[in-house]
Amino acid sequence: MSLAATLREVFFRWALRGRAPEASPITLTQRRVYVLPTRQGLAYAVALLVMLVGAINYNLSLGYALVFLLAGLGITAILHTFRNLVQLRIAPGRCEPVFAGELANFGIVLTNLRDETRPAIRLRLPAQTSIEVEILRQSSFEARLTLPAAHRGWLPLPRVTLETNYPLGLVRAWSYAAPDQRCLVYPAPAETAPPLPATPGEDGGAVRLAAGMEDFAGLRRHQPADPPRHVAWKAAARQNSGLLLTKLFTGAAAHTLWFDWDVMPATQDVETRLSVLTRWICDAHNAGLAWGLSLPGSELAPAGDDIHFHACLKLLALYAQE
Amino acid sequence: MRKSKPVTSPLVARQSLWLFGSALLVFAPLVPHLPDWLIALTTLTLLWRGILLWRHAPLPSHWLLAFAGIAGAAGIALHFHNLFGRDPGVALLVLLFSLKLLEMHNLRDGFAVVLLGYFLSLTQFFYAQSILNAGLTMLGVTFTTAALVVLNHSRQPPLRSVRLAGLMLLQAIPFMLLLFVLFPRVQGPLWGLPIDAYGGLTGLSDSMTPGSISQLSQSEAIAFRVKFAGAYENKAPRQATLYWRGPVLSQFDGRSWRIGRVFVSNRLPYQPAGEAIDYVVTLEPHFKPWLFALEFPVAIPAEGLMASDYQLLAKTPVRTRLRYEMRSYTGIVIGIDESPALLRDALQLPPLSNPRARVLAASWREQFGADDDAIVRSMIDFYRHQLFFYTLSPPLLGEHSVDEFLFDSRRGFCEHFSAGFVFMMRAAGIPARVVTGYQGGEVNPVDGTLIVRQSDAHAWSEVWLKGRGWIRVDPTAVIAPSRIETNLAFALPAGEARPLVALPGFVWLLQMRYRWDALANVWNQWVIGYNPQRQRDFLARLGMRSPDWQQMTVVLTLISGVLLLGFTAWALYQRQRLVPALALWNRFSKSLAPRGLARSPWEGPFAYAARIAATLRGENPELGVEAARIAEIYARLRYAKPDPVLTWQLLQEMKLRVSRIRLLKR
Numbered sequence: 001m002s003l004a005a006t007l008r009e010v011f012f013r014w015a016l017r018g019r020a021p022e023a024s025p026i027t028l029t030q031r032r033v034y035v036l037p038t039r040q041g042l043a044y045a046v047a048l049l050v051m052l053v054g055a056i057n058y059n060l061s062l063g064y065a066l067v068f069l070l071a072g073l074g075i076t077a078i079l080h081t082f083r084n085l086v087q088l089r090i091a092p093g094r095c096e097p098v099f100a101g102e103l104a105n106f107g108i109v110l111t112n113l114r115d116e117t118r119p120a121i122r123l124r125l126p127a128q129t130s131i132e133v134e135i136l137r138q139s140s141f142e143a144r145l146t147l148p149a150a151h152r153g154w155l156p157l158p159r160v161t162l163e164t165n166y167p168l169g170l171v172r173a174w175s176y177a178a179p180d181q182r183c184l185v186y187p188a189p190a191e192t193a194p195p196l197p198a199t200p201g202e203d204g205g206a207v208r209l210a211a212g213m214e215d216f217a218g219l220r221r222h223q224p225a226d227p228p229r230h231v232a233w234k235a236a237a238r239q240n241s242g243l244l245l246t247k248l249f250t251g252a253a254a255h256t257l258w259f260d261w262d263v264m265p266a267t268q269d270v271e272t273r274l275s276v277l278t279r280w281i282c283d284a285h286n287a288g289l290a291w292g293l294s295l296p297g298s299e300l301a302p303a304g305d306d307i308h309f310h311a312c313l314k315l316l317a318l319y320a321q322e
Numbered sequence: 323m324r325k326s327k328p329v330t331s332p333l334v335a336r337q338s339l340w341l342f343g344s345a346l347l348v349f350a351p352l353v354p355h356l357p358d359w360l361i362a363l364t365t366l367t368l369l370w371r372g373i374l375l376w377r378h379a380p381l382p383s384h385w386l387l388a389f390a391g392i393a394g395a396a397g398i399a400l401h402f403h404n405l406f407g408r409d410p411g412v413a414l415l416v417l418l419f420s421l422k423l424l425e426m427h428n429l430r431d432g433f434a435v436v437l438l439g440y441f442l443s444l445t446q447f448f449y450a451q452s453i454l455n456a457g458l459t460m461l462g463v464t465f466t467t468a469a470l471v472v473l474n475h476s477r478q479p480p481l482r483s484v485r486l487a488g489l490m491l492l493q494a495i496p497f498m499l500l501l502f503v504l505f506p507r508v509q510g511p512l513w514g515l516p517i518d519a520y521g522g523l524t525g526l527s528d529s530m531t532p533g534s535i536s537q538l539s540q541s542e543a544i545a546f547r548v549k550f551a552g553a554y555e556n557k558a559p560r561q562a563t564l565y566w567r568g569p570v571l572s573q574f575d576g577r578s579w580r581i582g583r584v585f586v587s588n589r590l591p592y593q594p595a596g597e598a599i600d601y602v603v604t605l606e607p608h609f610k611p612w613l614f615a616l617e618f619p620v621a622i623p624a625e626g627l628m629a630s631d632y633q634l635l636a637k638t639p640v641r642t643r644l645r646y647e648m649r650s651y652t653g654i655v656i657g658i659d660e661s662p663a664l665l666r667d668a669l670q671l672p673p674l675s676n677p678r679a680r681v682l683a684a685s686w687r688e689q690f691g692a693d694d695d696a697i698v699r700s701m702i703d704f705y706r707h708q709l710f711f712y713t714l715s716p717p718l719l720g721e722h723s724v725d726e727f728l729f730d731s732r733r734g735f736c737e738h739f740s741a742g743f744v745f746m747m748r749a750a751g752i753p754a755r756v757v758t759g760y761q762g763g764e765v766n767p768v769d770g771t772l773i774v775r776q777s778d779a780h781a782w783s784e785v786w787l788k789g790r791g792w793i794r795v796d797p798t799a800v801i802a803p804s805r806i807e808t809n810l811a812f813a814l815p816a817g818e819a820r821p822l823v824a825l826p827g828f829v830w831l832l833q834m835r836y837r838w839d840a841l842a843n844v845w846n847q848w849v850i851g852y853n854p855q856r857q858r859d860f861l862a863r864l865g866m867r868s869p870d871w872q873q874m875t876v877v878l879t880l881i882s883g884v885l886l887l888g889f890t891a892w893a894l895y896q897r898q899r900l901v902p903a904l905a906l907w908n909r910f911s912k913s914l915a916p917r918g919l920a921r922s923p924w925e926g927p928f929a930y931a932a933r934i935a936a937t938l939r940g941e942n943p944e945l946g947v948e949a950a951r952i953a954e955i956y957a958r959l960r961y962a963k964p965d966p967v968l969t970w971q972l973l974q975e976m977k978l979r980v981s982r983i984r985l986l987k988r
Contacts, residue, residue, distance in 0.1 A: 030894055040433050043433070043437065047437045047440065047441065050441075051440070051441065051444050054444065055444070055447075056508050058408075058448060059509070059641075059642050059853070060444070060447045060448070060451065061451060061849055061850045061851070061852055061853075062447045062451045062455065062456055062459070062849070062850065063444050063447050064501075064502060064505070064507075065456070065498060065502055065849070066440075066443060066444050066447070066459060066463070067444075068497065068498040068501035068502050068505065069463070069491065069494055069495070069498040070440060070463070070494075071494075071497065071498075071501065072493070072494025072495065072497030072498045072501070073467065073490055073491060073494040075494065075497055075886070075889075076490045076493040076497075076889070079493075079889050079890065079892075079893045080490060080893075082890075083893035086893065086894060087894065091923050093923065094922075094924050107924055109923040109924050111923070119475050119477075119478065120474065120475045137901075138901050138904050139904070139960070140924070142923075142924040165474055166474055166475055167470075167471045167474060167475065167486055167490070168467070168470050168471065168474060168490075169433070169470065169473065
């Protein structure tokens with residue numbers, strides 16, 4: 001790490017003063033809102049100085065008055081910018097699990113208790129582009145910050161920078177917050193995976209997945225892991241509500257699958273096995289099958305519903321972690 | 323620190339429109355002071371910009387603008403023969419400003435336009451600093467600031483932007499007042515001013531030709547203001563005694579009268595006698611060294627000297643409004659021991675001019691012998707008994723101007739009468755000279771100051787009589803006594819052009835002018851005239867023991883600190899009382915918490931109601947319906963366009979429904 005980066009880290013640690021992650025709701029008190037002039041603010045100051053020299057040189061009394069008025073305007077700009085940010089409340093919002101490689105989507109609920117709107121507040125995660133939000137008077141707004149989720153497991157919400165230049169852009173007020181929030185990242189489903197394992201079940205037959213896919217059974221809400229070709233595009237277009245629906249198929253529901261860690265080829269490493277298992281679970285879930293999952297040290301009894309689907313994926317996500 | 327909103331993001335139409343509008347406001351007050359061709363060029367540029375804005379068309383290329391800029395700058399250089407100085411500087415700024423409007427692509431350009439706008443607001447004070455100018459500037463600055471707000475938040479509604487800009491400027495005013503009073507003032511200029519720093523202004527000059535004073539008397543401009551103290555507080559001595567001495571003209575070349583040779587000193591050449599009158603003069607800048615005082619002053623201001631013709635002179639031309647305390651005595655005798663050289667000068671006449679006047683004067687000398695007094699009286703009688711007219715528009719006079727005036731036209735203004743008188747005296751061998759200055763003035767009943775205007779400019783005469791010194795003789799008092807007793811408007815015969823306010827039937831207008839003048843006087847004294855001297859006096863009067871810059875800075879810092887604390891408290895203050903609808907909504911959510919149906923912070927009203935309905939579908943569908951209704955009312959109260967009657971009704975309904983649910987819970 002370069003010296004500058006180290007120094008920056010030291011500064012951030014000082015700015016948050018060992019509070020990360022903080023208990024919610026976080027209130028941005030006056031002691032944690034910082035204010036500095038922007039480049040425009042400096043240009044403004046230089047312009048005022050030149051104007052003052054002009055007023056002195058030509059003995060323009062009203063010139064003095066104008067310069068002093070604009071200087072006062074600069075001071076009120078500091079206060080207004082500070083006021084736009086101070087005492088804002090921050091609480092963690094929703095955060096749906098995602099698959100590794102996707103964007104984690106952190107919801108941050110900003111609450112404005114003041115009887116005035118707070119416009120043009122920008123939120124930013126380190127190394128990400130910022131989003132600008134406006135929080136109406138006495139209301140809450142859920143801002144959504146995205147962050148690439150590279151690895152499975154818990155992805156904690158990094159330090160959030162909140163800043164505003166409103167109203168004049170001459171000064172910038174900013175603050176840091178670290179709400180206690182994390183996003184569960186499932187392993188990425190393997191792109192190439194062996195077919196669903198044949199289970200030595202009651203009838204001993206292999207799963208006829210292709211056949212099962214022919215019988216349309218109904219629609220349900222689209223989930224991130226659903227294959228795109230199962231999306232009911234026509235239905236989505238008709239609805240016009242932005243909700244995507246996934247076509248469900250029956251045919252193989254009677255079969256029960258077992259995804260067992262131990263029966264996988266020993267040549268595969270842990271992450272590969274996890275991503276293959278993830279693929280299988282997604283496929284089975286999409287196909288409307290029931291499945292059971294067995295990992296070293298834990299086992300989930302066969303089922304086919306959403307709760308089971310997410311429980312399995314969570315188990316995979318957190319496998320050998322913590 | 324990374325800029326997350328780059329200054330290179332393009333301007334949206336609304337921002338351009340705001341900048342354009344504020345530019346118009348800033349530009350307008352400068353129009354009377356710019357060359358015509360530049361006004362035309364700028365108007366064309368603004369028009370062009372307006373059309374582009376209206377049609378959402380792209381801006382012109384840089385090349386075209388660069389060409390226009392260079393051509394414009396060349397034009398300014400040609401027009402002013404200079405690129406540096408006040409007027410070319412303002413012209414260049416205007417040019418730059420109008421072209422920048424056409425080269426306004428992104429936020430940074432927009433900000434540059436705002437800064438230029440503030441700059442241009444300042445430049446109009448070069449030309450005038452009246453209350454009106456201050457008001458115009460306030461308007462321009464408010465809208466420029468509103469444009470800056472829109473620049474930072476383009477979705478801000480227009481009225482809100484102006485309101486916010488106004489609020490911020492109002493909050494800036496305490497700081498402005500504080501800085502204005504306490505910021506240690508420096509007397510400018512810091513460096514040599516360009517020659518054109520002061521434009522042409524009217525006032526008495528160092529010479530007098532027939533018509534020069536009558537021209538001046540058309541001007542309603544204020545020459546100076548006088549505030550009397552003591553016995554004459556809030557009023558003034560009798561009009562007829564108010565002779566404000568100005569340049570003394572003793573050289574005559576046949577046509578014009580000029581100042582003769584004078585010596586200056588800082589000692590008084592006479593002894594006080596008669597009644598003392600104390601007063602303070604506030605002299606408007608006139609770019610000549612004259613200081614005006616009642617005849618005759620016994621105090622010489624710090625910035626002045628006394629000339630040998632008993633005129634007060636400033637050491638440097640009066641470039642800024644000057645305020646000085648004065649004391650005059652009414653009975654002073656001057657020049658009893660006048661130097662022979664000076665008396666010789668006061669007899670000088672161009673040879674061969676005005677033969678008829680010379681003949682008349684010689685006849686008087688023959689008739690009265692050594693009795694100078696009798697000759698003076700003869701001349702006064704001559705004016706009195708012949709038919710002379712006092713008029714602002716006398717006929718033009720030829721080569722022998724005094725002859726033509728005294729014997730043919732007999733129509734003239736004060737300069738004709740005094741010049742004719744002095745010529746006759748000199749022709750008869752009595753030392754005489756023309757004195758110019760102001761006579762009279764009007765007391766403003768609103769604040770009790772005496773206002774002396776350019777229209778009060780006057781010329782009278784002085785003759786030197788042995789043993790009695792210089793004696794004032796005012797021939798105008800003989801021809802038109804009301805000019806001296808009251809003022810010009812009464813002295814002029816009916817039908818003469820005169821200022822509107824002097825017309826009968828315009829008393830209310832006169833009253834308004836008095837009020838306005840009083841206000842303008844306070845403004846001039848305390849705002850425009852607040853210079854280092856005034857600042858020291860004022861702060862000393864406020865109780866500051868030694869108002870030097872160190873002490874001023876300390877006090878300034880202390881009071882600013884207190885002000886800032888107050889404003890910070892305002893910034894941190896927030897009313898804890900919630901809007902009623904929100905309070906009810908929170909109560910509703912709390913009442914459902916025991917069922918595990920508390921609202922999540924991110925849940926909107928409709929999503930929340932849907933969740934309640936879905937969860938309670940089996941056990942309590944009525945509650946789901948009720949929740950949907952409450953959510954709908956809440957959403958309408960919070961997010962719909964407010965309507966006072968409906969709001970009240972909905973609030974009552976919501977209150978009822980929420981309390982019913984709370985009862986149901988028990």
